[in-house]
Amino acid sequence: MQATAYTYDDATxxxxxxxxxxxxxxxxxxxxxxxxxxxxxxxxxxxIEFAGEAGGGDGAEAGAEGAGDGRRIVLITLQTL
Known part of the structure; x- marks a missing residue:
């Protein structure tokens, strides 16, 4: 799934x-x-990928509207075309 970086703390x-x-x-x-x-x-x-996402695909997009409901990001990397 794609997103936009909002905040980042270099120390943590x-x-x-x-x-x-x-x-x-x-x-x-x-x-x-x-x-x-x-x-x-x-x-x-x-x-980004969420816990339980198989194959790193975009399977989470169907539930993106309720994404604030406890899904945990397990990978974040730059989006490449």
Missing amino acids: RSGSVLLDDGTPLPFDAAAFDAGGLRLLRPGQRVR
């Missing part, structure tokens, strides 16, 4: 993203580290 390697519907979701250092990133700037387009 955690932050939050905004889904395309404007829903903010936090991510922790483990999700940041899983994506292999070294830095994240607010406004960058990112790809």
